[in-house]
Amino acid sequence: MSISPETTNYMIAGYAVFFLVFTFYIVSLVVRWSNLRRDMHILEDLEIDNKS
């Protein structure tokens, strides 16, 4: 009977890399969205000031 090699650490590393990069990308989307929303609000206020 053959014994399977112990490669669990590589499996853990693989899934850790996936969740790390994936989470990083999701966070980058959220940060960019909230920055743009903030800029949009500032610009809308400036536009109202310009008109008045």
Add this chain to the structure above:
Amino acid sequence: MNKKPVILLVLDILSLVFLAVAAYLALSYAPMEATMGNVQKVFYFHVANAWVGMLGFISAGVAGIAYLRSGNPKWDIVEVAAVEISLVFFLIAILLGSIWARPAWNTWWTWEPRLTTAAITEMIYLAYFMLRNGIEDPNRRARFSAVYTLVGAVSVPITFMAIRLFRTIHPVVIGSQSAQAQGGFNMSPDMEVAFFFSLFTFTIIFADLFWHRIRLGNLANKTEELKLKVME
């Protein structure tokens, strides 16, 4: 524009739930492969990430054609969204492949046809953003980018077919493989469940992120337009 559509919210929830189920199926439900041990379980997410990476690069090419035909800037936003998301997924696929290769091939990296073509594809689309950053005129930038994604899309079928056309050590799980292939295995029915569910899950995640990224692109455009208007 700013209010999130209900369907997108449903897609967000489905993506999270399916991702958890896919991880469970890959890590716990699918049996351990006898020759490689637990590292084989990386394969489920590796292939799924590569699949959505390629799907996005092809989508970018289609958006490029749509832009060149119509000249509508919304296709430029779609194209950028597809390339950006695919770059991330394809990078993950390459990293997971490298981690799998260490115990399977006794090396992190080797310049065999699949790894080489995958690395070239990733670099082609990294260069896409360098090209965009180098062009100031939005119309010219969109036109050049559209042509670039069309040319770049050629690398996708080449990467996909590399393990089927050339003598390579990279295994082919579906279809016949080269005699030099190392680390191949036959999928049991339980493994097939984990494999196909992962493919399905990442397709849903891709659709979800694609939609989010397009919304981000639209918001960026609106902000830019308003900025120009306020500065006048």
